[in-house]
Amino acid sequence: MDEEKTVGFAPASSSGATLLIIDKNCRPTVVPLRGNMTLGRRHSGPLCDILVDSGIVGRRHGEFLYESTQNAYYYVDNNSLNGTFINGYKLEKYNERGSKAYRLNDGDILRIDRKMLNQPHPEAVIMIFCLTLRYDERWKLTDVGRYANITIGRGSNNVIKLTDMAASRNHAVLRRNGPSWLLFDNGSANGVSLNGREINGNAQVFDHDVIKIGNTTIIMFGTTLVYNNPRESTGNLSVQIRKKTVDFGRKTLLRDINFSVESGDFVLILGGSGAGKTTLVKAILGDGKADGMIILNGHDLYANFKSMKSQIGLVPQFLTLRVNDTVKNTLMDIADIKLDRKNYSKQEKLQRIDEIMNKVGIKSLENHLIAQLSGGQKKKVSVAYQLVGFQKVFICDEPDSGLDAASRTQQMEILKEIAQNEKIVMVISHEPDDAVDADTGRSLFTKVVVLAKSSRDGAGHLAFYGGVDDAKRYFGVDKLQDIMKEINPPFEGGKGRADYYIEKYYSQGR
Amino acid sequence: MNDTSFMTQTHVYFKKVFRIALREKAWKFVLFAAIISFIVASITGQDMFKDFNKANSGFFTLTSACIWIGIFNSIQSICKEHEIIRAEYRQGLKISAYITANVLWQALLCLVQSLIIFAICCFFIDYSQSDYLLISPYIENFITVYLLTFGASVLGIMVSSVSGTPTTAMTIMPFVLIIQLIMSGVLFELDGITEGISYITLSKWGMSAFGSVADLNHIDLVVEGVTVPNKANDFYDHESARLFLAWLWIFGLTAFNGVVSVAALKLKNRDS
Numbered sequence: 001m002d003e004e005k006t007v008g009f010a011p012a013s014s015s016g017a018t019l020l021i022i023d024k025n026c027r028p029t030v031v032p033l034r035g036n037m038t039l040g041r042r043h044s045g046p047l048c049d050i051l052v053d054s055g056i057v058g059r060r061h062g063e064f065l066y067e068s069t070q071n072a073y074y075y076v077d078n079n080s081l082n083g084t085f086i087n088g089y090k091l092e093k094y095n096e097r098g099s100k101a102y103r104l105n106d107g108d109i110l111r112i113d114r115k116m117l118n119q120p121h122p123e124a125v126i127m128i129f130c131l132t133l134r135y136d137e138r139w140k141l142t143d144v145g146r147y148a149n150i151t152i153g154r155g156s157n158n159v160i161k162l163t164d165m166a167a168s169r170n171h172a173v174l175r176r177n178g179p180s181w182l183l184f185d186n187g188s189a190n191g192v193s194l195n196g197r198e199i200n201g202n203a204q205v206f207d208h209d210v211i212k213i214g215n216t217t218i219i220m221f222g223t224t225l226v227y228n229n230p231r232e233s234t235g236n237l238s239v240q241i242r243k244k245t246v247d248f249g250r251k252t253l254l255r256d257i258n259f260s261v262e263s264g265d266f267v268l269i270l271g272g273s274g275a276g277k278t279t280l281v282k283a284i285l286g287d288g289k290a291d292g293m294i295i296l297n298g299h300d301l302y303a304n305f306k307s308m309k310s311q312i313g314l315v316p317q318f319l320t321l322r323v324n325d326t327v328k329n330t331l332m333d334i335a336d337i338k339l340d341r342k343n344y345s346k347q348e349k350l351q352r353i354d355e356i357m358n359k360v361g362i363k364s365l366e367n368h369l370i371a372q373l374s375g376g377q378k379k380k381v382s383v384a385y386q387l388v389g390f391q392k393v394f395i396c397d398e399p400d401s402g403l404d405a406a407s408r409t410q411q412m413e414i415l416k417e418i419a420q421n422e423k424i425v426m427v428i429s430h431e432p433d434d435a436v437d438a439d440t441g442r443s444l445f446t447k448v449v450v451l452a453k454s455s456r457d458g459a460g461h462l463a464f465y466g467g468v469d470d471a472k473r474y475f476g477v478d479k480l481q482d483i484m485k486e487i488n489p490p491f492e493g494g495k496g497r498a499d500y501y502i503e504k505y506y507s508q509g510r
Numbered sequence: 511m512n513d514t515s516f517m518t519q520t521h522v523y524f525k526k527v528f529r530i531a532l533r534e535k536a537w538k539f540v541l542f543a544a545i546i547s548f549i550v551a552s553i554t555g556q557d558m559f560k561d562f563n564k565a566n567s568g569f570f571t572l573t574s575a576c577i578w579i580g581i582f583n584s585i586q587s588i589c590k591e592h593e594i595i596r597a598e599y600r601q602g603l604k605i606s607a608y609i610t611a612n613v614l615w616q617a618l619l620c621l622v623q624s625l626i627i628f629a630i631c632c633f634f635i636d637y638s639q640s641d642y643l644l645i646s647p648y649i650e651n652f653i654t655v656y657l658l659t660f661g662a663s664v665l666g667i668m669v670s671s672v673s674g675t676p677t678t679a680m681t682i683m684p685f686v687l688i689i690q691l692i693m694s695g696v697l698f699e700l701d702g703i704t705e706g707i708s709y710i711t712l713s714k715w716g717m718s719a720f721g722s723v724a725d726l727n728h729i730d731l732v733v734e735g736v737t738v739p740n741k742a743n744d745f746y747d748h749e750s751a752r753l754f755l756a757w758l759w760i761f762g763l764t765a766f767n768g769v770v771s772v773a774a775l776k777l778k779n780r781d782s
């Protein structure tokens with residue numbers, strides 16, 4: 001009998017990282033990480049920020065340290081008696097104060113246990129560092145004691161039935177192997193990781209091990225499997241560009257661009273000609289790699305380009321679809337490319353593209369040739385095309401260009417809705433003030449990136465990053481498009497205050 | 511972990527290329543092939559085997575026509591899609607599957623074209639005058655026509671893959687055609703480097719195949735009404751090995767051009 005429960009705890013900040021803790025009671029708890037925090041055993045002395053009920057956790061076992069310039073968390077073990085294992089490796093003592101600081105990535109598994117990980121201590125503790133986990137995530141506990149084989153996947157015939165679309169129909173199977181289990185990947189589309197490492201075919205699973213399938217985390221706890229039913233979530237995109245040069249380093253196009261975007265954000269990219277908007281977009285896509293890092297959910301895009309590139313989609317300014325094909329065929333073909341036949345039935349693919357066509361409002365056009373569509377309809381097909389896979393970030397280059405005011409607003413509303421479905425949408429637009437909520441009159445954008453070209457080095461710099469209202473106050477304007485007048489040079493009809501705003505932004509330590 | 515397989519993607523793209531080609535009126539290519547082969551065969555076909563010069567220039571014209579038809583089929587097929595390929599490559603497109611799908615479509619289109627070309631040629635050219643080498647002079651000539659047309663189509667795909675835009679491809683096309691015509695060995699005597707280069711042209715091996723099937727070395731040369739013995743050309747030897755070698759070269763060059771197409775597109779999209 002499955003026991004389903006919503007775990008109670010303090011709500012985490014939507015923008016912060018969280019720590020999923022599973023203690024000896026097999027009870028998942030999510031703790032929001034807010035800056036530097038200490039970890040220790042619940043006892044009568046001075047209390048730590050994060051308290052764990054376990055006899056093998058030290059009174060001041062370790063520390064989570066927040067590095068604001070990198071927007072990253074590090075973990076240090078304070079030379080505790082039992083130490084801390086991260087993804088199966090024990091942190092070694094570095095000096096008298098503790099271990100070296102370990103930079104945490106989304107999904108990293110921290111475990112406090114005795115030496116033999118395949119024979120966990122009854123009071124062992126598992127902690128998972130998460131950037132995407134929500135405080136109201138629902139967790140299931142399933143007793144698997146009676147099973148010799150535990151099948152896992154989206155299919156209804158599985159013992160562990162997942163709702164996560166990133167999971168395949170028959171994704172994996174656990175086969176009992178004496179006191180442990182053998183985990184087999186059934187040739188799934190997105191693979192299986194065990195304790196933070198992708199498995200190749202099969203791997204041995206011990207008590208307290210953590211299996212990750214798509215966005216689902218499964219933890220083996222004796223005869224109980226603990227797993228979540230995650231919503232599709234993007235997490236956090238961190239852009240850290242030191243510089244982007246061309247002509248063998250002779251010309252710098254971008255310099256010192258640092259900002260971080262959260263899941264659900266609808267971001268406007270503003271900038272005059274030559275300020276580096278397109279260069280920034282290419283850097284985020286990885287098409288024109290910059291000197292720096294693009295971190296998506298804790299993973300560096302440039303270092304993992306082949307596996308991560310498909311998570312960031314571009315809706316280009318000009319149509320890049322075959323105009324003599326129908327809308328439905330176009331979407332079905334890309335579904336066939338992205339979603340392999342073994343794991344997604346034709347029916348599931350048809351269902352997905354139907355959902356997408358309904359979402360972007362092109363269902364009635366499914367049998368039309370793309371050549372027969374209006375400019376606005378073609379843009380919607382481009383958006384739908386990007387939605388077929390499991391992209392997390394959408395970058396739209398002037399999705400409203402060539403459209404009338406009503407269509408521009410409608411297009412932006414669609415993109416806003418996509419962002420609200422736990423995605424990140426970034427838009428270059430020259431008509432940002434048309435993107436307003438029809439009811440409230442407020443801007444649909446949640447954040448604004450303003451790029452300005454410095455007269456000192458000729459490179460594009462960040463002149464502002466923040467909320468829409470903050471942006472208007474910062475530049476002293478009533479409309480977003482008036483920001484351009486402030487930073488554009490006089491020969492382009494502007495006030496030429498780009499350098500002033502760049503310096504102002506840096507001086508404020510943003 | 512599983513990506514969609516090469517076979518799946520090839521199937522998806524073949525269906526797509528086929529569907530779009532029909533919508534873009536691919537029958538025009540078949541019509542062009544029919545018109546060109548009618549003009550060529552009607553002018554060169556009559557009494558073609560009575561004189562070496564007539565036979566030689568007749569096969570040269572047919573070779574040139576096949577190459578022209580093939581290249582014209584595909585010269586714009588890839589370059590007009592570079593931006594689309596870039597976007598799809600990012601989504602998981604396998605370049606090799608994409609090129610294979612285009613090559614398979616060309617194989618089908620060229621089969622239809624070759625059947626029409628050869629049917630029209632048969633109407634004007636009496637192939638029965640040749641002795642067969644393998645099966646029948648009809649089948650041997652048809653296979654040569656097909657291999658030449660298909661080989662030229664893949665050559666067109668290669669040029670299209672290398673070219674950045676349709677304009678560039680159309681600019682390169684005449685040069686490719688001229689090289690094919692000059693290097694056939696029919697218009698000029700080739701030696702040294704030029705003879706070496708001729709080995710990588712479809713026209714040389716097309717002429718060799720046609721010449722060996724028709725036994726051109728044993729067709730007399732007629733000069734001002736006087737019949738004189740013809741100077742033998744090794745590449746026209748009436749031997750099955752010679753014919754096989756010519757077909758093998760055409761096939762090899764076709765495969766090479768396919769590989770170059772894949773490499774060129776991968777290079778173009780290396781940062782995507």
